[in-house]
Amino acid sequence: MSTASPTREAELIASVPHDLLIGGRWQPAASGATVAVEDPATGATLCEVADGDATDALAALAAAHEAQAAWAATPSRARGEILRAAFEAMTARADELALLMTLEMGKPVAESKGEITYAAEFLRWFSEEAVRITGEYRPAPAGGSRILTVRQPVGPCLLITPWNFPTAMVTRKVAPALAAGCTVVLKPSELTPLSALALAQILTDAGLPDGVLNVVVTTQAGATTEPLIADPRLRKISFTGSTAVGRHLIELSGPQVLRVSMELGGNAPFVVFDDADLDAAVEGAMLAKLRNGGEACTSANRFYVQRAVAEPFAARLAERMAAMKVGRGTNGVDVGPLINARQRGKVVDLVDDAVARGATALTGGTAGDGPGYFFAPTVLADVAPGSRLVAEEIFGPVAPVLTFDDEAEAVAAANDTEYGLIAYVYTRDLERALRVAEALQTGMVGVNQGVISNAAAPFGGVKQSGYGREGGREGIDEYLEVKYLSIAAGWH
Numbered sequence: 001m002s003t004a005s006p007t008r009e010a011e012l013i014a015s016v017p018h019d020l021l022i023g024g025r026w027q028p029a030a031s032g033a034t035v036a037v038e039d040p041a042t043g044a045t046l047c048e049v050a051d052g053d054a055t056d057a058l059a060a061l062a063a064a065h066e067a068q069a070a071w072a073a074t075p076s077r078a079r080g081e082i083l084r085a086a087f088e089a090m091t092a093r094a095d096e097l098a099l100l101m102t103l104e105m106g107k108p109v110a111e112s113k114g115e116i117t118y119a120a121e122f123l124r125w126f127s128e129e130a131v132r133i134t135g136e137y138r139p140a141p142a143g144g145s146r147i148l149t150v151r152q153p154v155g156p157c158l159l160i161t162p163w164n165f166p167t168a169m170v171t172r173k174v175a176p177a178l179a180a181g182c183t184v185v186l187k188p189s190e191l192t193p194l195s196a197l198a199l200a201q202i203l204t205d206a207g208l209p210d211g212v213l214n215v216v217v218t219t220q221a222g223a224t225t226e227p228l229i230a231d232p233r234l235r236k237i238s239f240t241g242s243t244a245v246g247r248h249l250i251e252l253s254g255p256q257v258l259r260v261s262m263e264l265g266g267n268a269p270f271v272v273f274d275d276a277d278l279d280a281a282v283e284g285a286m287l288a289k290l291r292n293g294g295e296a297c298t299s300a301n302r303f304y305v306q307r308a309v310a311e312p313f314a315a316r317l318a319e320r321m322a323a324m325k326v327g328r329g330t331n332g333v334d335v336g337p338l339i340n341a342r343q344r345g346k347v348v349d350l351v352d353d354a355v356a357r358g359a360t361a362l363t364g365g366t367a368g369d370g371p372g373y374f375f376a377p378t379v380l381a382d383v384a385p386g387s388r389l390v391a392e393e394i395f396g397p398v399a400p401v402l403t404f405d406d407e408a409e410a411v412a413a414a415n416d417t418e419y420g421l422i423a424y425v426y427t428r429d430l431e432r433a434l435r436v437a438e439a440l441q442t443g444m445v446g447v448n449q450g451v452i453s454n455a456a457a458p459f460g461g462v463k464q465s466g467y468g469r470e471g472g473r474e475g476i477d478e479y480l481e482v483k484y485l486s487i488a489a490g491w492h
């Protein structure tokens, strides 16, 4: 059953800005270029949006730079109230924003709605954090002076976001940046620009002054952002995306010594001990694997299951995965299409490689035929440890199951990756849960839980999954500098 008629879809798309937002004005790209936005369920073009380049990006940075001083001087309560108003507007319009997201990104509408709620939470959370940007007053231990600290905005920020969570990855950066008093040039993914443009309109309507948030969509990400990264008016980059691009941006940020936050790729292990509640583990596995169709940095990429329960776990997971309805995200399905042909091709290659090395598909294993980039939810048993999908991000609905015998082996296997974003552990033994969680080399651990994202918690990775934290009390620190004032205290 479809949640929307073609007319409603077309009206919704038409209601969203299709231009760049620069200095408070919606405008076409200086070059006049546009880029097609595609429906990944059909391959059809939904609309065209402005395709900016370096000229537009530099104009956006100039606007952000010009707006910086006044925005930093705006009382934090006023900044917070704009974010709060945007939270209310997003919440009121959650259904249409969810449909819009599904049209350009593919995930089922119910999941898109979950993302809108999650995304809006960052606006609410940081509206509350804005007024808690405090400092300290302390006596110098040796006497003679007082130590005063104030926290000030870093300055204009370049925020680069991926397509897989088209709204939440934006609010997770934009909300703390604005709350801290920073101005922004946002470069969302060109694959999912409509969600970002709709959000920018909401923030503008909520009262954001001109130039505080600028949005540049582009198909030439490198050529468009490099001049900004080399420009002394920019003070920070926050990036969410692949480790390869993140590493490149870290290098580019060197000459200007920019503040940098990196939310990069993941290769999450999902470890099930033989004392685990198997029903809960299978339920958690479904969430950790199929949320976002597997296209999440937090997606469980490798299932390590203790030998005694490996077979029943894999069989039950396969049964649940086989029952998933796959189709266009507007049609009441459980799993939508992958984002594009390239991503589907990668998933096909990874599954073929695992099967060639001896894995068996308990369910799925094949791409859909016909239009749209579908791939069947898949469980692979007897996966050889050297298979490519054990080392690489799958980014699709594929669950490889491997076995282990003891705790030390499980921890070693889980840590045997350059990534370190998140891990999941299922056990009823509290001591073991804590011991393993502490030994895992990741920024986050889900204990008996398959989804842990929360606007109030610090999200982020270690190793090549990046640095910096988004959300929680920590999230705003990424956009603040600490200034220390030494005050002579002559009475000592």
Ligand code: NAD
Binding pocket: 160, 161, 162, 163, 164, 165, 169, 187, 188, 189, 190, 221, 222, 225, 240, 241, 242, 243, 245, 246, 248, 262, 263, 264, 265, 266, 296, 297, 298, 393, 421, 461, 465, 466
């Ligand atoms: P990607 O690295 O290809 O692109 C991310 C963004 O960077 C896009 O906006 C893209 O246009 C831009 N970009 C690409 N090349 C660039 C360049 N040379 N200079 C500047 N910008 C450039 O990643 P993707 O395919 O869009 O997203 C998937 C990746 O994102 C996965 O690796 C996933 O794990 C990661 N991710 C991480 C998190 C996290 O919080 N750690 C969250 C979501 C996604």
